[in-house]
Amino acid sequence: MLYKKKWPLLVFLVPGILFMLVFLYIPFLNNIKNSFYDMTGIVELPGMNWKFLGLDNYKKMLSDVNVRIAILNSVKMMVLTVVFEVGIGFVLAVMVSNIKKGQQFFRTVYFFPIVISATAIGLMFKLFYNYNGGMLNQILEAFGKEPVNWLKPELALLMVCVPTLWSYVGFYFVILLTGLSDISDDIYEAASIDGCTKFKQVFYITLPMMKTVIGTCVTLAVTGALKVFDLPWVMVPNGAPQGLTHFMGTYMYQTAFAMNNYDYGSTIAVVIVILGIVVAKAVDFITKERS
Amino acid sequence: MTAIETFKENGIIPIACSLNNVPHYWVEFLMLYAAGPDGYTEVPQTAPADWVKGLETFKTLRDLGAFPEDTDTVDDAYVGQLFKDKKAAMQLDGSWYLGGVTATDTTVVIPFPGIEGQKAEAGAMVGGISSGFYITKKAWDDPDKRDAAVKFVMAHTNKDAVQKYWNGNGQAACAVEPIDGMSPLAISGLDYSSAATSISAPTDARIDPEAYKVIIGGIVGISTGATSAEDVINEALTLNAERQAQ
Numbered sequence: 001m002l003y004k005k006k007w008p009l010l011v012f013l014v015p016g017i018l019f020m021l022v023f024l025y026i027p028f029l030n031n032i033k034n035s036f037y038d039m040t041g042i043v044e045l046p047g048m049n050w051k052f053l054g055l056d057n058y059k060k061m062l063s064d065v066n067v068r069i070a071i072l073n074s075v076k077m078m079v080l081t082v083v084f085e086v087g088i089g090f091v092l093a094v095m096v097s098n099i100k101k102g103q104q105f106f107r108t109v110y111f112f113p114i115v116i117s118a119t120a121i122g123l124m125f126k127l128f129y130n131y132n133g134g135m136l137n138q139i140l141e142a143f144g145k146e147p148v149n150w151l152k153p154e155l156a157l158l159m160v161c162v163p164t165l166w167s168y169v170g171f172y173f174v175i176l177l178t179g180l181s182d183i184s185d186d187i188y189e190a191a192s193i194d195g196c197t198k199f200k201q202v203f204y205i206t207l208p209m210m211k212t213v214i215g216t217c218v219t220l221a222v223t224g225a226l227k228v229f230d231l232p233w234v235m236v237p238n239g240a241p242q243g244l245t246h247f248m249g250t251y252m253y254q255t256a257f258a259m260n261n262y263d264y265g266s267t268i269a270v271v272i273v274i275l276g277i278v279v280a281k282a283v284d285f286i287t288k289e290r291s
Numbered sequence: 292m293t294a295i296e297t298f299k300e301n302g303i304i305p306i307a308c309s310l311n312n313v314p315h316y317w318v319e320f321l322m323l324y325a326a327g328p329d330g331y332t333e334v335p336q337t338a339p340a341d342w343v344k345g346l347e348t349f350k351t352l353r354d355l356g357a358f359p360e361d362t363d364t365v366d367d368a369y370v371g372q373l374f375k376d377k378k379a380a381m382q383l384d385g386s387w388y389l390g391g392v393t394a395t396d397t398t399v400v401i402p403f404p405g406i407e408g409q410k411a412e413a414g415a416m417v418g419g420i421s422s423g424f425y426i427t428k429k430a431w432d433d434p435d436k437r438d439a440a441v442k443f444v445m446a447h448t449n450k451d452a453v454q455k456y457w458n459g460n461g462q463a464a465c466a467v468e469p470i471d472g473m474s475p476l477a478i479s480g481l482d483y484s485s486a487a488t489s490i491s492a493p494t495d496a497r498i499d500p501e502a503y504k505v506i507i508g509g510i511v512g513i514s515t516g517a518t519s520a521e522d523v524i525n526e527a528l529t530l531n532a533e534r535q536a537q
Contacts, residue, residue, distance in 0.1 A: 040537060051537070130369070131361040132378055151364040240311045241363030242511055259508055260501040 028273075035267040042262055057267035066239065067268070070246040071275075073157060077164070077225040077247065078279070084165045086217045089172030090210075094202055096173075097180045107177065111170040118167060122234030125163040129235070156236060156245050164231045168224070172217045179213035180206065215287030219280055226276050229253060248272045294404070295357045298380045305357040307379035310349070313367035314510040316383040319417040319493045320403050321345040327410030328489045334497050336532060338524035341410060346506075346513055346520035348406055353514040363511055386418075386462045386480065395474035400483045414488035418462060419496070424448060502531035 035057050037050040044050055061067045096106045113121070128135045129150035137147035150159050183206065191201050207214075229249035238254050239246030246254075252272060256265025295305040308317055323331045325345030333339075352358065359370060359379065373379040375392060382388065383403070392398050402414050424447055430440040446452060450465055457463040459470050459477050462484045469478055495503040505527040512518030 038533075040534060049537075130365070131359070132373060149360050151361060156364070236364055237366075238311055238508070240511075242515060242517065254508075259504045 031266045032270055034263055035270050037263055039262040039266070053263070057264050058271075060264065061267060061271065066243050066246055066251055069239070069243060070248045070251040073246060074226050074228075074248045074275075076157070077161065077228060078222040080161055080165055081168070081221040081225045082218055085168050086172050086176075086214065086221050088169050089217070090176050090214070092169070092173045093176035093180055094206060096177060098198070107174065110173045113167045114170045116167070118230040119234050121163055121167050122231045125159075126235045129159055151236060151241060153241050153244050156241055160232050160235055160245050163235070164228060167231065172221065175217055176210065176213060179210050183209050211287065215283070218287065219283045222279050222283055223276050226272060226279060248275070292355065294380070295352070295355050299356050303377075304359050304373060304379035305355075305381060306352065307370040307374040307382045308358055308362060309365050309367050309370045310353075310358060310362045310511050310514055311364060311366075314349070315493075315495075315507060316385070316417075317349070318346065318506060318510065320383060321348045321406065322494065323415055323417055323491055324403065324405050324409040324411045327412075328415060328491045330410060331494075332491050332497065334528075334531070336528060338521045338528060342524050343520045344408075345406070346510070346524065349510060349514040349520075350516055358514075386484070387460075389476060389480050390460060392476060395476040398476050399479040400476065401479070402483060402486075412488045414486055416484070416487040416490045417493050418484075418487075418490045419492040423464075498527065498531045499534040502527040502534065505530060 036053055036055075038053050039050055040048060092106075092110055096103055096110075099106075131137060131147055131149050134150070136150060140147055149155075187205055187209075188201055191205055196204065227249050228247050232245060232247055233250050233253065236245045237250075238258060239250060248268065249272065252265050252268040255261050255268060259265075298305040308314060322342050322345040325348070326339060326341035330339060330341050335342075353362075359365065359373065362370075370379065371382065371384075371388070371391070374382040375394070377394070389400070403416075405411070405413060424444045426437075426440045426444060430436045447456075448464070450467070453463055453465050454467045454470075457467050459473050459481075463481075466485060467481070469481055473481070494506070506523055509518055509520075509523035509526075513520045513523060
């Protein structure tokens with residue numbers, strides 16, 4: 001009876017839409033507008049007249065070396081998140097789903113890094129990487145080795161990616177483990193009777209039946225990689241060293257809030273959204289095609 | 292330079308500075324000493340050679356190994372701790388920094404050593420008192436309140452009052468006497484600020500904040516040679532001119 005009358009649904013849906021309109025969609029549209037003006041402050045106060053720049057900010061992005069580095073690093077992060085976060089999450093999920101005792105223990109252990117604040121993880125790893133007295137160099141010095149600058153230009157991106165990837169494996173592990181639990185045991189039993197090994201079952205049963213779930217995880221992973229900010233910013237602010245570890249999110253933040261170049265930061269934010277939509281659509285297309 | 296080489300030979304980081312986080316003090320002093328107070332306090336349209344020379348000193352110092360190995364990635368708190376732990380020899384900071392130094396018997400404040408071919412006189416300082424007492428227009432225009440307001444301000448800004456407010460911490464607004472129990476560090480700080488040959492307000496007090504951040508953001512690139520000091524200063528001054536015109 002409830003669904004014959006539509007207005008009760010509206011009563012529950014409208015507040016959420018209003019909230020998103022005020023705090024998400026309107027600011028987002030404002031952000032697009034701001035990217036076409038020279039913002040001399042974070043808001044346009046009465047009496048101020050921001051100069052109209054047209055597409056100047058977008059043209060500037062084409063020649064900005066930092067944008068190129070940020071996009072490249074974001075693409076690398078996307079690939080790494082798919083391979084390591086979703087990949088390792090899948091392997092762990094398959095292994096854990098095959099054990100009878102201790103499943104709950106492993107679910108907790110692997111999921112635990114998710115509940116730790118990314119800022120805390122970033123600070124922890126920053127301490128590990130410290131050249132003077134950091135944990136890794138203390139271990140090296142205990143073995144009589146010279147200390148290493150773990151965040152030097154040649155190593156910095158890798159050292160930033162390690163904790164970023166590690167902290168989110170558990171998230172995909174739980175999603176994939178839940179997906180695995182939906183596959184009936186009868187199918188595996190039938191396959192075993194027909195002589196299919198456990199290893200082959202993964203490729204011929206598990207993977208095909210998990211396509212949709214894996215596709216969702218890949219979409220989440222690549223769009224998440226594009227937005228990554230907190231961990232890298234805490235460890236290597238301003239794309240340190242020398243701008244080499246910039247991601248789109250961190251470069252946008254630095255431009256807007258460290259350099260006070262709000263309009264250029266708005267431009268980068270718009271491009272992040274566009275890239276996110278393009279990447280999500282591409283992943284969706286690839287996943288659907290194979291289905 | 293000799294100090295830098297000597298400290299390096301003895302395994303001590305010569306200068307505790309995070310180029311990625313707070314190079315501000317070095318930016319100001321290098322430009323002041325290169326250009327002299329007059330050149331430093333002007334707001335030109337294009338990059339003066341002296342300012343360029345000042346900022347290029349970052350590369351010279353970095354090539355000498357003056358900064359920490361990880362100066363590009365650490366923050367100001369970390370390098371400050373290196374100094375307090377005696378792993379770094381020299382720190383350039385504001386007068387408030389003295390309060391956090393515990394080794395008050397073995398740490399001293401010395402004048403900025405200067406650079407080769409400098410235009411500033413030895414003892415030139417970047418500084419200034421930016422807060423104080425004010426009388427509102429309302430109080431000034433009120434005949435009943437004006438005298439009281441003036442007496443209030445004079446009571447808080449005469450030498451005795453400044454001595455009490457200063458209490459041995461930081462820079463005083465006028466000449467003060469050392470107080471009893473001052474540590475050798477605090478006394479050396481007082482001697483340093485009393486002997487200043489000139490005090491100039493920092494650059495960020497004269498140019499647009501966004502323009503100033505272009506200079507600060509460009510310091511790492513200048514120190515590695517990836518960017519030229521002239522380009523960074525010109526970009527900042529161009530932006531400053533645009534902002535001033537609006």
